[in-house]
Amino acid sequence: xxxxxxxxxxxxxxxxxxxxxxxxxxxxxxxxxxxxxxxxxxxxxxxxxxxxxxxxxxxxxxxxxxxxxxxxxxxxxxxxxxxxxxxxxxxxxxxxxxxxxxxxxxxxxxxxxxxxxxxxxxxxxxxxxxxxxxxxxxxxxxxxxxxxx
Amino acid sequence: xxxxxxxxxxxxxxxxxxxxxxxxxxxxxxxxxxxxxxxxxxxxxxxxxxxxxxxxxxxxxxxxxxxxxxxxxxxxxxxxxxxxxxxxxxxxxxxxxxxxxxxxxxxxxxxxxxxxxxxxxxxxxxxxxxxxxxxxxxxxxxxxxxxxxxxxxxxxxxxxxxxxxxxxxxxxxxxxxxxxxxxxxxxxxxxxxxxxxxxxxxxxxxxxxxxxxxxxxxxxxxxxxxxxxxxxxxxxxxxxxxxxxxxxxxxxxxxxxxxxxxxxxxxxxxxxxxxxxxxxxxxxxxxxxxxxxxxxxxxxxxxxxxxxxxxxxxxxxxxxxxxxxxxxxxxxxxxxxxxxxxxxxxxxxxxxxxxxxxxxxxxxxxxxxxxxxxxxxxxxxxxxxxxxxxxxxxxxxxxxxxxxxxxxxxxxxxxxxxxxxxxxxxxxxxxxx
Numbered sequence: 001x002x003x004x005x006x007x008x009x010x011x012x013x014x015x016x017x018x019x020x021x022x023x024x025x026x027x028x029x030x031x032x033x034x035x036x037x038x039x040x041x042x043x044x045x046x047x048x049x050x051x052x053x054x055x056x057x058x059x060x061x062x063x064x065x066x067x068x069x070x071x072x073x074x075x076x077x078x079x080x081x082x083x084x085x086x087x088x089x090x091x092x093x094x095x096x097x098x099x100x101x102x103x104x105x106x107x108x109x110x111x112x113x114x115x116x117x118x119x120x121x122x123x124x125x126x127x128x129x130x131x132x133x134x135x136x137x138x139x140x141x142x143x144x145x146x147x148x149x
Numbered sequence: 150x151x152x153x154x155x156x157x158x159x160x161x162x163x164x165x166x167x168x169x170x171x172x173x174x175x176x177x178x179x180x181x182x183x184x185x186x187x188x189x190x191x192x193x194x195x196x197x198x199x200x201x202x203x204x205x206x207x208x209x210x211x212x213x214x215x216x217x218x219x220x221x222x223x224x225x226x227x228x229x230x231x232x233x234x235x236x237x238x239x240x241x242x243x244x245x246x247x248x249x250x251x252x253x254x255x256x257x258x259x260x261x262x263x264x265x266x267x268x269x270x271x272x273x274x275x276x277x278x279x280x281x282x283x284x285x286x287x288x289x290x291x292x293x294x295x296x297x298x299x300x301x302x303x304x305x306x307x308x309x310x311x312x313x314x315x316x317x318x319x320x321x322x323x324x325x326x327x328x329x330x331x332x333x334x335x336x337x338x339x340x341x342x343x344x345x346x347x348x349x350x351x352x353x354x355x356x357x358x359x360x361x362x363x364x365x366x367x368x369x370x371x372x373x374x375x376x377x378x379x380x381x382x383x384x385x386x387x388x389x390x391x392x393x394x395x396x397x398x399x400x401x402x403x404x405x406x407x408x409x410x411x412x413x414x415x416x417x418x419x420x421x422x423x424x425x426x427x428x429x430x431x432x433x434x435x436x437x438x439x440x441x442x443x444x445x446x447x448x449x450x451x452x453x454x455x456x457x458x459x460x461x462x463x464x465x466x467x468x469x470x471x472x473x474x475x476x477x478x479x480x481x482x483x484x485x486x487x488x489x490x491x492x493x494x495x496x497x498x499x500x501x502x503x504x505x506x507x508x509x510x511x512x513x514x515x516x517x518x519x520x521x522x523x524x525x526x527x528x529x530x531x532x533x534x535x536x537x538x539x540x541x542x543x544x545x546x547x548x549x550x551x552x553x554x555x556x557x558x559x560x561x562x563x564x565x566x567x568x569x570x571x572x573x574x575x576x577x578x579x580x581x582x
Contacts (some may be wrong), residue, residue, distance in 0.1 A: 019499065032360055057376070058353045058362020059445065078446030080353060081364030082281050084322040100284040100326035110539055110547070111284055111326070122283055122325075125465060126349065127252050127282070127442070128449040 395421025470551030
């Protein structure tokens, strides 16, 4: 059962992105109807990674960070609306929903999760949101988290 | 009853988890105003409240903080809706939550007893509206109503009917977090967004075709929803901006409440700023906000706050937040079996300095924090309810001046595209101290 699910995730239609390979960025670009710009990191200290900057209709920015082996290890977003987090976070979305639903959250207080294998944050108010999610275990060696923006 | 004994809901769109506890209190303060046919079955609260208090005159309506709908530090007004053009197909709705942090009128479908027409359907399809908040969202249909609040009126206002039966479920690009679809979810019969802006979205949503942005407006032919562009004047409108008179902003006045709270508090929502003898700014201090939409990822619509020598650049005044939300690592956050999301230690007096965006006027406001675990659960109005803005142990960038800030002062919200005296909106203003 578990093996079957993993196979489906690998070979099924590329849907979500965090933790998946770069074909999922192509899918996101199409699904979000976004314009995409690719930047390759020039940070010498990092092992090398690429940033795919998706500009969505309405001006929301989504940035997907890919490691040298083509894995999405981080996503960030900012803009007037929250992008489709089901798609961006993929299998990790359920944990976002749990973090958002915690009774301690006033709806305008940030949603945060700081687990060993997943860090996410979302805050703001209507017309101005920003957030990020990354997989600490997939970060390139030497990656500076301040690069996430 | 003490707070440990009941669901204590940090407001701004509270949580399904506490739904069952809330059901017991929502509507207990009066007979339900409508056990309507709104699609809600037996056992579901279709509306809360049922009676409005005080008298409305001219441009002033009573602003009530009470626990009838289950919330704490939620301020409500009574409004009247009519089918556009009708003077008889009308409904009075009490306990509509006043929110300076959003724009537009939203009514829960189960509350409605009048049948409102679709507002500007596109291609024969009713237009759906999505409202995203950080932890959740509302989803509803765009319908039109004539709106009366006190002596003010606006015709054919596009409003959102939350959980409208005409729509399928929200698509993924809207639905992040927890769905807020019922009276019990929002602890109100609706939400009256009287914030800084004239529409919920504005020009960014007027783009049609493939470039229509996700997260705002949709049409759902065949029950499959896709983003759709909507002209600015057909979007969800801040009702104040559509009033015939007194349409440049609002003032909220609430009385001082006792330390540790009281059962209820009644003040006034006053329409217009400087348009009549009763609604001038007086000596209130004007606080500018960042008006550049390009700053959406940082400080758009925000002012600044300095607290404990730390600057919080993403601060705002929000009657839709039910506490002071800010980060102070020296104040103990409530633990297990205590009110979640609040501080559980008395602290103060504390000082937070509000300052306009870009370094304008500033003023140091004094306040206190109460141990939320000791507050009475039968009270609804607290000036000292507070909690962290970030995860415990973290210092974020936001100081949220929620409803407790409003007690004992006048708070003004001036709309974009207006001028008050020599000052262009949008801006906030507040009396001192």
